Amino acid sequence: MSKKQLLSRLLQMLVVLIGISILTFLLTYLSPGDPVRNMYLAQGLMPDEEQVAVLREEMGLNDPFLTQYFRWLGNCLRGDFGNSFSLNKPVVTLLSARLWPTLKLAFCAMVIMLIVAVPLGVLSAVYHNKPIDYIVRAITFFGVSVPNFWVGLMLTLLFAVRLKLVPVVSSGGSFKDLILPSVTLAIAMTAKYTRQVRTAVLEELHSDYVIGARARGVAESKILWGNVFPNSLLPLITMLGISIGSLLGGTSVVEVIFSYPGLGNLAVSAITSYDYYLIQGYVLWVSIIYMVINLLVDISYNYVDPRMRLRR
Amino acid sequence: MKKKNFFLRYPGFTIFAILAAAIVLVAIFAPQITHGVSPIKGNLAEAIMEPSAEHPFGTDKMGRDVFTRVIYGARASLSSTFLLVMVIFVLGTFLGIISGYFGGAVDAVIMRLADMMMAFPGLVLAIAVAGILGASMRNAVIAISLVSWPKYARLARSLVMKIRHTDFVAAAIVTGSKTPYMLWKYMLPNTITTLVITAATDIGGMMMELAALSFLGFGATPPTPEWGFMLNEGRSFMQSAPWMMIYPGLAIFITVVVFNMLGDNLRDILDPRNED
Numbered sequence: 345m346s347k348k349q350l351l352s353r354l355l356q357m358l359v360v361l362i363g364i365s366i367l368t369f370l371l372t373y374l375s376p377g378d379p380v381r382n383m384y385l386a387q388g389l390m391p392d393e394e395q396v397a398v399l400r401e402e403m404g405l406n407d408p409f410l411t412q413y414f415r416w417l418g419n420c421l422r423g424d425f426g427n428s429f430s431l432n433k434p435v436v437t438l439l440s441a442r443l444w445p446t447l448k449l450a451f452c453a454m455v456i457m458l459i460v461a462v463p464l465g466v467l468s469a470v471y472h473n474k475p476i477d478y479i480v481r482a483i484t485f486f487g488v489s490v491p492n493f494w495v496g497l498m499l500t501l502l503f504a505v506r507l508k509l510v511p512v513v514s515s516g517g518s519f520k521d522l523i524l525p526s527v528t529l530a531i532a533m534t535a536k537y538t539r540q541v542r543t544a545v546l547e548e549l550h551s552d553y554v555i556g557a558r559a560r561g562v563a564e565s566k567i568l569w570g571n572v573f574p575n576s577l578l579p580l581i582t583m584l585g586i587s588i589g590s591l592l593g594g595t596s597v598v599e600v601i602f603s604y605p606g607l608g609n610l611a612v613s614a615i616t617s618y619d620y621y622l623i624q625g626y627v628l629w630v631s632i633i634y635m636v637i638n639l640l641v642d643i644s645y646n647y648v649d650p651r652m653r654l655r656r
Numbered sequence: 657m658k659k660k661n662f663f664l665r666y667p668g669f670t671i672f673a674i675l676a677a678a679i680v681l682v683a684i685f686a687p688q689i690t691h692g693v694s695p696i697k698g699n700l701a702e703a704i705m706e707p708s709a710e711h712p713f714g715t716d717k718m719g720r721d722v723f724t725r726v727i728y729g730a731r732a733s734l735s736s737t738f739l740l741v742m743v744i745f746v747l748g749t750f751l752g753i754i755s756g757y758f759g760g761a762v763d764a765v766i767m768r769l770a771d772m773m774m775a776f777p778g779l780v781l782a783i784a785v786a787g788i789l790g791a792s793m794r795n796a797v798i799a800i801s802l803v804s805w806p807k808y809a810r811l812a813r814s815l816v817m818k819i820r821h822t823d824f825v826a827a828a829i830v831t832g833s834k835t836p837y838m839l840w841k842y843m844l845p846n847t848i849t850t851l852v853i854t855a856a857t858d859i860g861g862m863m864m865e866l867a868a869l870s871f872l873g874f875g876a877t878p879p880t881p882e883w884g885f886m887l888n889e890g891r892s893f894m895q896s897a898p899w900m901m902i903y904p905g906l907a908i909f910i911t912v913v914v915f916n917m918l919g920d921n922l923r924d925i926l927d928p929r930n931e932d
Binding site: 359360363364367371372375376485486488489490491492493494497498500501505588589590591592593594596597600601611612615616618623626627630631634635 | 768769771772775776777778779780781783784785787788789790860861864867868871872873874884887890891894895898901902905908909912913916917
């Protein structure tokens with residue numbers, strides 16, 4: 345990516361970011377009923393009219409929409425995402441405490457995914473329409489069809505409840521705590537990614553230069569790892585960026601199953617207690633992380649694909 | 657001649673079409689299959705009983721028959737999934753065709769909206785929307801539609817763009833075809849096959865997303881029998897009553913497998929270019 349491209353990309357990101365912030369802010373507006381009343385009710389309190397009115401005024405809920413939005417945006421830009429209503433702490437403190445465990449979980453899942461998906465995908469492509477290919481395809485098919493929360497529950501039942509190899513509730517501290525959640529998270533992604541690796545490699549294997557290389561007697565392994573695989577990396581990196589998005593979004597379900605102390609778990613409990621600031625903070629943070637990752641993926645093309653460098 | 661042999665020519669499609677139809681029939685005839693046992697009213701004296709001849713899948717904490725609830729659960733899962741796929745299919749196709757056909761400001765607005773929706777990773781926005789709107793199957797459908805239409809819109813747009821500037825389209829416009837006619841007779845038919853394939857292959861995934869929302873407590877509400885929510889209820893009884901979560905999960909799994917296979921087979925029939 346040249347400097348100019350990067351700049352236009354950043355500008356595009358800014359537009360989308362503004363959109364994201366409006367949408368995130370609108371979440372409170374979408375909410376049926378009065379947010380203040382909902383917050384009280386979620387805590388099991390019956391507020392009187394006066395309390396509600398005072399708090400509404402305090403939160404600035406009586407101001408016009410744009411005033412509210414820009415005040416909120418200004419605060420966010422200064423790093424102030426408000427106070428969590430249910431946990432009585434600044435949203436920033438809560439989110440940053442949970443950010444690391446979630447990233448750790450997503451990272452582990454991604455490592456598992458790469459370790460399994462890349463060899464399986466390549467194998468399946470090389471032995472196209474042979475028994476190995478059929479087996480891999482069958483496995484990936486089941487992988488994409490099984491709900492990951494159910495797999496998580498079943499794995500817990502087997503390994504934690506019956507065999508007692510790992511703890512039922514993971515505190516997110518030790519390595520042992522990470523195994524089940526990250527495996528659960530990785531299953532669906534691995535299956536999808538294996539298919540994509542297979543398709544990408546297969547496509548590359550059918551190109552003319554491969555036939556040419558074979559005709560010249562170049563060793564098959566050299567063609568595969570020296571030419572075909574590096575050439576199919578580009579689409580694979582793009583898909584990896586997209587997969588990371590699903591990983592980040594998918595963590596909430598897995599975190600709830602394993603009571604893992606991550607962002608997703610926090611968000612789910614925030615929603616059940618109508619903790620608007622916390623929900624807004626969560627949605628905003630995760631989407632920004634996702635955007636940054638995708639930007640990094642785009643920048644990495646520079647290093648993977650020499651054609652991108654030459655274009656400058 | 658061709659029509660007569662259709663089912664024989666595509667045995668894979670036929671088998672899974674029959675299985676899918678069977679699942680739909682199970683949902684429709686749930687009362688007959690379960691011999692009139694109520695999925696909602698339980699007998700507390702029979703709470704948490706192991707699978708037996710009387711209760712093949714056991715009973716739950718309210719003494720309700722799990723088998724009955726799994727069978728009835730097909731209703732909520734299937735109807736909401738079909739509704740969801742219909743909504744995103746119609747909405748996405750419509751916006752995509754308009755975007756590709758008119759271009760310019762319309763295109764920019766729709767596509768930037770799509771970009772924004774796609775900037776939220778996975779279920780993040782859907783969870784927030786479903787949670788804030790309040791738990792119900794309808795709100796879960798709204799939430800997932802909101803984040804899923806861009807995929808269809810982009811696809812439809814790119815397909816329309818491919819033919820937008822071809823000669824036959826220009827000729828049709830010059831000879832006085834009205835815009836709605838153009839969209840309906842030229843643009844839609846060119847996009848519909850690919851979009852139908854996408855929708856068909858998406859059914860399984862959408863079903864799992866809905867079940868995931870229900871599992872988190874943002875979908876179906878008790879006492880409605882729904883597979884995702886049954887897993888949620890069964891979770892706290894994992895040790896004492898594993899059957900409470902084994903069977904609903906199995907039901908989701910089997911249904912998703914059948915619909916995924918059906919979708920894949922349909923794709924092979926409609927799109928011969930794809931060799932997988």
